[in-house]
Amino acid sequence: MGDAPTRQVYESKAEDWIARRRPGNPDLVAWVEAHRQPGPVVDVGCGPGWHLDHLTPPRLGLDLTGAMLARARRRLPTVMLMQADVTRLPLPPRSLGGAIASRVHTHLPRVDNPLALAELHRALKAEAPVFFHLLGDRWGTEFRGGGEFAGRLFSGWSRAELDDLLTGAGFAVDRMVSTEGDDDHLVLARRAVTLPDTVGPNMGLLVCGLNPSVYSAEVGVGFGRPGNRFWPAAVAAGLVSKPFDPYHAVRHHGIGMTDLVKRPTRRAAELSTGEYELGLARVERLVRWLQPAAVCFVGLAGWRAVRDRTAVAGVQADGLGGRPVYLMPSTSGLNAHSTLTDLTAHLVAARALGVRS
Numbered sequence: 001m002g003d004a005p006t007r008q009v010y011e012s013k014a015e016d017w018i019a020r021r022r023p024g025n026p027d028l029v030a031w032v033e034a035h036r037q038p039g040p041v042v043d044v045g046c047g048p049g050w051h052l053d054h055l056t057p058p059r060l061g062l063d064l065t066g067a068m069l070a071r072a073r074r075r076l077p078t079v080m081l082m083q084a085d086v087t088r089l090p091l092p093p094r095s096l097g098g099a100i101a102s103r104v105h106t107h108l109p110r111v112d113n114p115l116a117l118a119e120l121h122r123a124l125k126a127e128a129p130v131f132f133h134l135l136g137d138r139w140g141t142e143f144r145g146g147g148e149f150a151g152r153l154f155s156g157w158s159r160a161e162l163d164d165l166l167t168g169a170g171f172a173v174d175r176m177v178s179t180e181g182d183d184d185h186l187v188l189a190r191r192a193v194t195l196p197d198t199v200g201p202n203m204g205l206l207v208c209g210l211n212p213s214v215y216s217a218e219v220g221v222g223f224g225r226p227g228n229r230f231w232p233a234a235v236a237a238g239l240v241s242k243p244f245d246p247y248h249a250v251r252h253h254g255i256g257m258t259d260l261v262k263r264p265t266r267r268a269a270e271l272s273t274g275e276y277e278l279g280l281a282r283v284e285r286l287v288r289w290l291q292p293a294a295v296c297f298v299g300l301a302g303w304r305a306v307r308d309r310t311a312v313a314g315v316q317a318d319g320l321g322g323r324p325v326y327l328m329p330s331t332s333g334l335n336a337h338s339t340l341t342d343l344t345a346h347l348v349a350a351r352a353l354g355v356r357s
Helices: 004-012 014-019 026-035 066-075 110-123 159-168 214-219 230-236 246-253 273-290 301-306 340-356
Strands: 041-044 059-063 080-083 098-102 129-135 142-144 153-155 171-178 184-191 205-209 255-259 295-298 325-328
Touching: 004 014, 004 066, 014 066, 026 098, 026 129, 026 184, 059 066, 066 080, 098 110, 110 159, 110 246, 159 171, 159 184, 159 273, 205 273, 205 340, 230 340, 246 255, 255 273, 273 301, 295 340, 325 340
Parallel strands: 041 059, 041 098, 059 080, 098 129, 205 255, 205 295, 295 325
Antiparallel strands: 129 184, 142 153, 171 184
């Protein structure tokens, strides 16, 4: 759970850390309070509960460190507090009215941040506000701190990287303020009605759809519409063992999922070439960063619009981000040209492309 050395520092030196720090950002917490949706607001990585002071009930504090929660309980005996890992939030889907995530994701390895943010997206209601406080990259992208609290892990982000990270996680940024020298990024965002990337390190295959359907965005599962054959084909191909669960797919089978375009539509034909161009550029940066064994694009339209208008299903001569690419037909029930057997064979070939590489 979390980064063990970082957790140990906070467990053993909680009182010293609290004595040397000031309470957080009440003005930005007030923004979350003003825009909250129905339901509790959660402080993820609440520490001693400083931000909880500025929230009205219902409110919830989560922290991985027992010593910090003990201090919070003494200060706020009536507030619900839970010990929990930010990468596996014990919260029902679409149950939260808002969130504060101040520096908590900073203490995760960079490659674990997308899935941790996807967990938060899953737990939030549509349009719920979030205040993020994340570290800039002035001191490096990932390092262990020294000094009196030596051993803590820090991950930093440039503004461009952070924009990709939050877009991929399904958050729309209202405002991002970076302190001088890019030491810190203060972000006010909202949980967009879309799907978050479920990606991480060591992926055997990254599956990229065109964009979420409105139905999929609402239920929180890609290819989720009844009649879509992706999940039956993925199970038949041996890619996954649990259908309609992208979190299980990436954690247990190394199958990641993203979309070329984050905007949900009723039909993919509503997307523009410009949206595909921006989306493919983002996905290419994601691939260069996480280096899945192979990438499989589900649906021909996006690749044809941007890379090769004559492309046909199969292995593409041009890869993406240094990784091989497989292009397959849409799994939508509207695609009568491809049977479930055909789609299963395409997914088997896509996964084998990654194994061969």
